[in-house]
Amino acid sequence: MLKPTRILVPTDFSEHSDKALEQALDMAKQYHAKVFLLHVIHEELYRPVAVTAHDFGLSKKMWREVKDRQRAETDNKLQNQLEKFPQATKVDVAANVRLGVPYQAILKEAQEKKIDLIVIASLGRTGIAKYLIGSVARNVVNGSKCPVLVIK
Numbered sequence: 612m613l614k615p616t617r618i619l620v621p622t623d624f625s626e627h628s629d630k631a632l633e634q635a636l637d638m639a640k641q642y643h644a645k646v647f648l649l650h651v652i653h654e655e656l657y658r659p660v661a662v663t664a665h666d667f668g669l670s671k672k673m674w675r676e677v678k679d680r681q682r683a684e685t686d687n688k689l690q691n692q693l694e695k696f697p698q699a700t701k702v703d704v705a706a707n708v709r710l711g712v713p714y715q716a717i718l719k720e721a722q723e724k725k726i727d728l729i730v731i732a733s734l735g736r737t738g739i740a741k742y743l744i745g746s747v748a749r750n751v752v753n754g755s756k757c758p759v760l761v762i763k
Contacts, residue, residue, distance in 0.1 A: 618728045619730070620632050623650070624688055628732045634760070639702040639703075648689055648706040649716075650688070650708050652710050654711050718751065721755060729760070730759075731761055733762060
């Protein structure tokens, strides 16, 4: 029987991700596991902004400040998401933000943190993001070296 000690929960801050996080927190409490909450900022989102920034003469320092501000806002969103769940205070939780292709960043995080279970939502936000997240979950399942629990 699987008794996870290190659980990774990728999030896009959707209701579906909330369900995955809630499940992971419950499991972590039961098995005394650590939860790693991860949000990946898709690197493709930066390209149009970077081109526009360059066109308008935004310096590298200013561009770095914009990225740092976005990271701080994302860290805040991670904390707000955790605050929705009282059981989060009874579990060891580490939150992280990565930049990259979501499924690749999730798999890299799993490898680096020696994760033994990934709990991921089957779908994410609405609109086009819903289809992107669906493909993220599929790619994580296909590429993961550890068990993946897909939450519907």
